[in-house]
Amino acid sequence: MNFLSPQGQRRLQKFKSLKRGYYSFVLMISLILLSLVAELFVNNRPLVVQYNDQIYFPTYGDILPGTIFGYDYQWETNYKKLESDFVKSQNGNWMIMPIVPFSPFENNFIEGEYPPYPPSISSKHYLGTDMAGRDILARLIYGFRIAILFSLLLLTVTYVIGVSLGAVMGYLGGTFDLVFQRIIEILSNVPILYIIMIVASIITPNFWTLALLLAAFSWMGLTWYMRTETYRENTREYVLAARAIGASNTRIMFKHILPNSVSILVTFFPFSVVSGITALTSLDYLGFGLPSPTPSWGELLQQGTSNLEYQWIAASAVAALSIVLTLVTFIGEAIREAFDPKKYSYYE
Amino acid sequence: MQGYFTQRLLLTIPTFIGITLLVFVLTRLVPGGPIERMLAEAQLASGTASSVSDGFGSQSLSEDQLDQLKAYYGFDQPIITSYFQWLWKVVQLDLGESTRYGESVWDTITERLPISIFYGVTTMILTYLLCIPLGIFKALKHGAPFDHISSAIVFISYAIPGYVIGIACIAYFAANLEWFPLGGFVGDEFEYLSTWDKIIDILHHATLPLIAYMAGSLAVMTFMMKNSLMENLSADYVRTATAKGLSFKQAITRHALRNSLIPLATHFGQNISVILSGSFLIEKIFNIDGIGLLGYEALVERDYPVVMGILVISALLYLIGNILSDLCVAWADPRIRFGEKR
DSSP, X not given: XXXXXXXXXXXXXXXXXXHHHHHHHHHHHHHXXXXXXXXXXXXXXXXEEEETTEEEOOSSSSOOBGGGGTOSOSSBOOXXXXXXXXXXXXXXXXXXXXXBOOOTTOOOOOTTOOSOOOOBTTTTBTTOBOTTSOBHHHHHHHHHHHHHHHHHXXXXXXXXXXXXXXXXXXXXXXXXXXXXXXXXXXXXXXXXXHHHHHHHHHSOOOHHHHHHHHHHTTSHHHHHHHHHHHHHHHTSHHHHHHHHTTOOHHXXXXXXXXXXXXXXXXXXXXXXXXXXXXXXXXXXXXXXXXXXXXXXXXXHHHHHHHTTTSHHHHXXXXXXXXXHHHHHHHHHHHHHHHHOOOOOOOOO | OHHHHHHHHHHHHHHHHHHHHHHHHHHHHSSSOHHHHHHHHHHHHHTOOOOGGGGGGGOSSXXXXXXXXXXXXXXXXXXXXXXXHHHHHHHTTOOOBOTTTOSBXXXXXXXXXXHHHHHHHHHHHHHHHHHHHHHHHHHHTTXXXXXXXXXHHHHHHHHSOHHHHHHHHIIIIIIISOXXXXXXXXXXXXXXXXXXXXXXXXXXXXXXXXXXXXXXXXXXXHHHHHHHHHHHHTSHHHHHHHHTTOOHHHHXXXXXXXXXXXXXXXXXXXHHHHHHHOOHHHHHHTTOOSHHHHHHHHHHTTOHHHHHHHHHHHHHHHHHHHHHHHHHHHHHOTTOOTTOOO
């Protein structure tokens, strides 16, 4: 912990002491890490297959065609069929399936019944299936991964623009500041959803284009805070001292002012994650987000609201969204408090 | 001070032009405008289900008619020219005609306005009524179990988007328990009800949407109230007040409370645009025929005059609201002087 300044260490201590935020942080980080290897828990490919004295690990890598396991087709092996055949033939072959043995894209059908299927432990659809027979838990988990990665990408772009532009605006001031103030005012007034809906009707947005498009209309908030912060820091003595010894503008901005405005950047982080997830979800909900069949919370919400009689669909999506957003908000609140030097006193 | 606000007022003009120009240009550049939509409808109606790849040659409208249509909507001119024509009309308070209904945009908007205003104003009043006492109580009990529990609840309602709360409410209270109707502003038999029953009917329909609307603003207002009161409580003048013999309670009610209401008053200006435009997602879920839903449908149906009309109103409200909140700040706190060199 030596890389942190004494002030940083104090803030870390404070953050750790705020139990609600700290445990949310630990839980959230583990959820994100687990979701990165979601293929090990939620997949229609088995973890391990032993077939005729050879061991296969189909989880990652290319598909294993049916011919490897003695079927006469070239496409990916149907592992559910293979598993039941293993049980039937009793010749020592075995496989281990993940806890949720479904991929988020596969349509599962139970004979004689139409989807959606309600949650059931025996069918291994722990949260049931959606209208197309896809496992909801699988789609929630992969949807979580996409949403988190999406908002992190969005956040990176926003931060790069916001920090550099905001610093320059606050540092230079004058006409440059005035012009960008107007641009920010214009952009924050333009209905983002409208523009995305218009663009979505021309091109089908993918993960990258959608993130860049959203970023183009969401960098203003951070820029504004950064600008104000730079303005404030600019009048401090250390900046004057740096200028006196002949430091260049870029050096003053990024070597001196930026490290001192770090509290703004850190405090803003969780709330940016929340707004990223929320934006993606509402776009998907309206059908202007990522193209189907991408697993998505918004799409599940949409299915849930248009089919209110199958309550497990809406319930799972709402619960997942609420839990994740609440966790991130708790983290954000704890960070904010850890960076807040105010101590309140009472004269009672 | 006056000079500052005049300057602010004048600066809204370029901003307003910037906002409307940006959206105007976008609506023009995008394929699938009202003419294309009309052509498609005309094709469907005449039964000539010619494939799209045939292009303009096989369409049921002649070139002449097409040109007439384009001239009617102003599509025959360069974008900038038709933008300034549109702007000149807006200055004369003419927002044009809806391409979907053929009605004047102004009428279409004012028709829905009462509904949006009803929800906006009710939400705001309820939020203030709930947040001010809650914020005060939380400030006084800072660090107590009540403070922690209520904070957690307020944060949860802040974290979940209003429309998701709406979905949860509608799925549980309306579809499952059937306590509330599934949506709409009033019931089917509204016209035949007595006045008292009408009020009951509106409230019955409004309960769930109001919960969804309030959820988001609850956290901001409550914490604004709490933090501002706590800041004032640790100020020197409260110490002076208690030192001269006032009880803690008197010091709060006579001195700290009034000062701590200032940030809430200034927040009021920013609420104006929200009051009118509402949230189209919430309106969509509860099938409320307000401004938000109108804008959303207009965009999906490419009814650009309506889209632009709503944009004009919401942009103006936002810009005026910003200036209003500054005015509120100056009015509530005489120490603040805008536009003066410090």
